[in-house]
Amino acid sequence: MSELQKSGASAQRAAIVGTGSYAPARVMTNADFEKIVDTTDEWITTRTGIKERHFAAEDEATSDMAAEAARRALQAAGAAADEVEMIVVATITPDMPFPNTACLVQEKIGARKAFCFDIEAACSGFVYAAEIARRFVEGGALRTALVIGAEKMSSMIDWKDRSTCVLFGDGAGAAVIQPSRDGRGIRGAVLHSDGSLGELLMVPGGGSRAPASHESVDKGLHFLKMQGREVFKYAVNNMTAAALEVLEKTGLKKDQIACVIPHQANHRIIKAVADRVGIPLERFFINVDRYGNTSAASVIIALDEAVRSGRVRPGDLVMFLVFGGGFTWGAMVLEWSG
Numbered sequence: 001m002s003e004l005q006k007s008g009a010s011a012q013r014a015a016i017v018g019t020g021s022y023a024p025a026r027v028m029t030n031a032d033f034e035k036i037v038d039t040t041d042e043w044i045t046t047r048t049g050i051k052e053r054h055f056a057a058e059d060e061a062t063s064d065m066a067a068e069a070a071r072r073a074l075q076a077a078g079a080a081a082d083e084v085e086m087i088v089v090a091t092i093t094p095d096m097p098f099p100n101t102a103c104l105v106q107e108k109i110g111a112r113k114a115f116c117f118d119i120e121a122a123c124s125g126f127v128y129a130a131e132i133a134r135r136f137v138e139g140g141a142l143r144t145a146l147v148i149g150a151e152k153m154s155s156m157i158d159w160k161d162r163s164t165c166v167l168f169g170d171g172a173g174a175a176v177i178q179p180s181r182d183g184r185g186i187r188g189a190v191l192h193s194d195g196s197l198g199e200l201l202m203v204p205g206g207g208s209r210a211p212a213s214h215e216s217v218d219k220g221l222h223f224l225k226m227q228g229r230e231v232f233k234y235a236v237n238n239m240t241a242a243a244l245e246v247l248e249k250t251g252l253k254k255d256q257i258a259c260v261i262p263h264q265a266n267h268r269i270i271k272a273v274a275d276r277v278g279i280p281l282e283r284f285f286i287n288v289d290r291y292g293n294t295s296a297a298s299v300i301i302a303l304d305e306a307v308r309s310g311r312v313r314p315g316d317l318v319m320f321l322v323f324g325g326g327f328t329w330g331a332m333v334l335e336w337s338g
């Protein structure tokens with residue numbers, strides 16, 4: 001019996017075989033925000049845990065950041081761009097309504113064989129996209145998928161709204177997903193949505209409901225709107241439920257999880273989830289202090305940092321936990337193969 005069969009792993013199990021991330025050069029600290037809105041470093045730090053965030057240059061779009069993260073992920077995976085058969089970009093800040101961001105990335109990195117599409121599940125987008133790619137790879141339809149979470153949140157921030165402008169940042173992360181080489185890889189995922197709560201976190205303008213017009217701009221409809229307290233409550237409850245559900249589904253116990261990678265929106269949300277799930281906060285990877293909330297990019301930037309810094313090692317069980325607008329939420333467990 002082969003090692004693979006002994007481990008009970010399917011020959012077709014899909015694995016993340018390389019990650020990469022990109023953060024734009026410009027860094028804005030809480031002190032910088034003190035100069036543009038009525039806020040303080042102390043308020044932002046105690047309410048959110050955020051100290052600084054990266055913002056893209058004016059001429060730097062989501063696909064530029066995504067392409068750089070993708071190049072780094074391919075390099076880490078030892079894969080060439082022309083091996084990539086599928087590119088999925090999770091984003092709520094595409095360069096434009098169409099062509100999709102994944103097609104723009106394809107062109108930039110030269111992945112000529114790939115078919116390309118975007119998915120939009122706000123801050124949960126990366127896990128949704130990874131689950132789609134996993135199914136294609138596990139089913140044998142393709143061998144190499146590139147999954148990217150990328151956002152230019154600064155393009156939808158209302159710089160006059162102190163309750164939201166301090167929360168977000170720009171960046172991109174990417175993962176190469178292939179059939180597992182060693183039986184390790186993605187163990188399972190749960191995905192959920194509740195469209196009845198969409199109005200609590202949204203950008204109302206710019207789509208077919210309220211297309212761009214002088215009036216839509218005057219009314220600020222292209223800016224992100226959020227009812228923070230409500231979002232906070234649902235984020236904690238749903239991320240907690242998803243963590244417990246994915247453990248049940250994969251037959252794993254809490255103490256087997258070496259590293260939880262939660263959506264990086266707010267330190268207080270992460271702490272409340274850790275308390276409720278019953279996994280010590282020390283096992284949560286947190287970088288919200290340096291990035292703010294990068295929406296769909298958040299958990300894959302975090303995994304890339306965790307892997308490169310040695311915090312996640314081969315054989316570690318890692319849990320993604322996500323929540324975002326829609327509402328959308330979910331969890332995924334994988335065994336890191338490195």
Ligand code: ACO
Nearest residue numbers: 039040043047123162163166228229231232235265266323
């Ligand atoms: N600086 C100073 N004061 C501020 C700021 C600021 N940047 N922002 C808001 N305030 C003030 C408010 O005006 C309010 O003042 P008032 O009492 O005089 O009216 C006071 O602070 C309290 O405001 P709340 O919104 O009730 O503050 P809260 O403690 O709820 O914290 C926050 C706000 C940080 C947004 C919190 O609700 C939160 O973290 N929510 C989660 C939402 C989130 O992270 N969303 C990200 C997208 S969704 C996701 O990714 C999961």
